[in-house]
Amino acid sequence: MRIKGTPFTAIVLLLAAAGLAAIAGASFMAMWNDDLFVPAPGFEKKMLSDWFDGLSGSPADTPVYIQDGEAPGGTVLILGGTHPTEPASMVTATLFLERARVDRGRLIVIPQANLLGFTHNSPQEAHPQSISFATEDGGRRVFRYGSRLTNPIYEWPAPDIYIHPASGQQLPGKERGNINRCYPGIPDGSVTEQAAYAITELIKRERVDLSIDLHEASPEYPVVNAIVAHERSMELAAMTTMDLEMAGIPMRLEPSPKNLRGLTHREWGDYTDTMPVLMEAGNPVQGRLRGRTDERLALTGEDKAYVKAAALGRLYIPYDGDQRIEYRVGRHTASIMAFLENLELLFPDRGVRLEGIPTFDELQEKGVGAFLNPLKM
Numbered sequence: 001m002r003i004k005g006t007p008f009t010a011i012v013l014l015l016a017a018a019g020l021a022a023i024a025g026a027s028f029m030a031m032w033n034d035d036l037f038v039p040a041p042g043f044e045k046k047m048l049s050d051w052f053d054g055l056s057g058s059p060a061d062t063p064v065y066i067q068d069g070e071a072p073g074g075t076v077l078i079l080g081g082t083h084p085t086e087p088a089s090m091v092t093a094t095l096f097l098e099r100a101r102v103d104r105g106r107l108i109v110i111p112q113a114n115l116l117g118f119t120h121n122s123p124q125e126a127h128p129q130s131i132s133f134a135t136e137d138g139g140r141r142v143f144r145y146g147s148r149l150t151n152p153i154y155e156w157p158a159p160d161i162y163i164h165p166a167s168g169q170q171l172p173g174k175e176r177g178n179i180n181r182c183y184p185g186i187p188d189g190s191v192t193e194q195a196a197y198a199i200t201e202l203i204k205r206e207r208v209d210l211s212i213d214l215h216e217a218s219p220e221y222p223v224v225n226a227i228v229a230h231e232r233s234m235e236l237a238a239m240t241t242m243d244l245e246m247a248g249i250p251m252r253l254e255p256s257p258k259n260l261r262g263l264t265h266r267e268w269g270d271y272t273d274t275m276p277v278l279m280e281a282g283n284p285v286q287g288r289l290r291g292r293t294d295e296r297l298a299l300t301g302e303d304k305a306y307v308k309a310a311a312l313g314r315l316y317i318p319y320d321g322d323q324r325i326e327y328r329v330g331r332h333t334a335s336i337m338a339f340l341e342n343l344e345l346l347f348p349d350r351g352v353r354l355e356g357i358p359t360f361d362e363l364q365e366k367g368v369g370a371f372l373n374p375l376k377m
């Protein structure tokens, strides 16, 4: 039988296509809605453009939260959301933002460093659009799961080759949208290079003593469950690594390569006086061996292919079936607390002391949601 189209069937098909486009479009545009944070008392909200005018009015202008302790001390920066596909990064920064009570020194938290990375998903990866946590009041906290790169609408047209301005290093063109290849940044560059420039300016002007950039890496990548430290941070990072090992949190320590340019652990150290460190947790949702990629995988890290890969000795993390977000966030949280302790030990006048952060064990027991503040109605 041959089905023949009529003007009526054409209209029906057009309407159906328009309906699907409207649903998909609304879902796509929902990525532009800001995530909500409920800062702990004492935090003052600023914007990154306060350190670089050129960013004001730009969609890359991201919130910066600062809390001053009673006692004088040093300054520590916690940077989350460099790569929005690494949720333990943004979630750890959020825990510090929502829980920390600073007793000594100053804490600066940027939960979403590359804000424009949160406004879209990476094409062809089938990533979830969001992750969520149940809070103790029975509510839910939802956060976007974005892309590794800045939204291409704002990095268009990407060059064929990205030439890192400070070094001449050549990378694939799309890497200009990767804020962790753009440091120290330039004031008249692309929107991502400008955001990188503003963060470098913040570190300089606020005289940040210790700057921590949080990440996650796939389990088959060698730099995972690791701290990468600039020369200036190496002693501090070595002491912290030993403390973590003794606390049962195995950690690799890697020196920041001198010829790998544009990254926080290199450029923050070379262009400012801070001690930069970058930390990686292990995250199967980013790996190339993964199966179905949904919110469940992002939160639990349970994946059959990774069980096989672990049995074949192909992974750089211990993996017995999962890699839960409370474990990954717990590693980051415990590491930051160990860094703070050793900062005060090595540099008694530059210490930062804070309370209210859940321990590694508390996170394993109660989960992340128990430590996020409920959204006020």
Ligand SMILES: [Zn+2]
Residues within 6 Å of the ligand: 082, 083, 086, 214, 215, 216
């Ligand atoms: Zn990363």
